[in-house]
Amino acid sequence: DGGITQSPKYLFRKEGQNVTLSCEQNLNHDAMYWYRQDPGQGLRLIYYSQIVNDFQKGDIAEGYSVSREKKESFPLTVTSAQKNPTAFYLCASSILGESAEAFFGQGTRLTVV
Amino acid sequence: GIQVEQSPPDLILQEGANSTLRCNFSDSVNNLQWFHQNPWGQLINLFYIPSGTKQNGRLSATTVATERYSLLYISSSQTTDSGVYFCAVGPRLGANNLFFGTGTRLTVIP
Numbered sequence: 246d247g248g249i250t251q252s253p254k255y256l257f258r259k260e261g262q263n264v265t266l267s268c269e270q271n272l273n274h275d276a277m278y279w280y281r282q283d284p285g286q287g288l289r290l291i292y293y294s295q296i297v298n299d300f301q302k303g304d305i306a307e308g309y310s311v312s313r314e315k316k317e318s319f320p321l322t323v324t325s326a327q328k329n330p331t332a333f334y335l336c337a338s339s340i341l342g343e344s345a346e347a348f349f350g351q352g353t354r355l356t357v358v
Numbered sequence: 359g360i361q362v363e364q365s366p367p368d369l370i371l372q373e374g375a376n377s378t379l380r381c382n383f384s385d386s387v388n389n390l391q392w393f394h395q396n397p398w399g400q401l402i403n404l405f406y407i408p409s410g411t412k413q414n415g416r417l418s419a420t421t422v423a424t425e426r427y428s429l430l431y432i433s434s435s436q437t438t439d440s441g442v443y444f445c446a447v448g449p450r451l452g453a454n455n456l457f458f459g460t461g462t463r464l465t466v467i468p
Contacts, residue, residue: 287458344388
């Protein structure tokens with residue numbers, strides 16, 4: 246089955262802890278993205294990567310970190326520096342190119358308790 | 359970044375009715391996609407339509423890139439069409455990340 250897999254589906258974190266969200270794709274896409282969605286809002290870009298070992302900040306990168314050691318994987322770490330981390334996180338991927346269609350995973354809902 | 363405005367923000371329809379959702383954007387784009395977000399949060403790709411017209415069953419979409427807007431038509435609506443519809447655009451210059459509108463929440467009642 247080709248697609249984008251995010252795990253876990255739900256995640257609870259205590260304040261002050263770092264947590265890592267997983268995103269794996271088997272579509273052979275070069276580009277991968279992380280978005281954040283808050284209730285009643287659209288998605289906002291956190292980070293993106295167009296090639297292994299390279300990534301760029303999006304509009305709301307503060308308090309987040311990423312790595313891209315393999316083409317298939319783009320994990321997102323929500324650090325304790327992120328002031329309001331409770332949100333729905335979506336990972337996407339696409340081929341390279343300015344007009345490439347993006348496809349999304351099922352999302353991870355993070356709640357800070 | 360590019361601004362994306364969707365209207366109406368909320369829409370309630372009787373089953374079987376037709377509707378038109380609008381997306382306006384503030385700059386030239388290379389990419390425009392329509393998504394349906396289901397109750398579990400997953401974004402389902404409806405159309406990839408940077409220009410022109412496409413149809414898929416009861417859904418169709420038109421993008422007029424020169425006038426910076428896109429329309430999503432839903433005909434003979436069903437309760438399973440309920441959810442939030444997002445328009446997202448990719449700017450003509452720069453990386454292929456998408457800018458999203460705030461969505462149209464559609465509720466179809468039986």
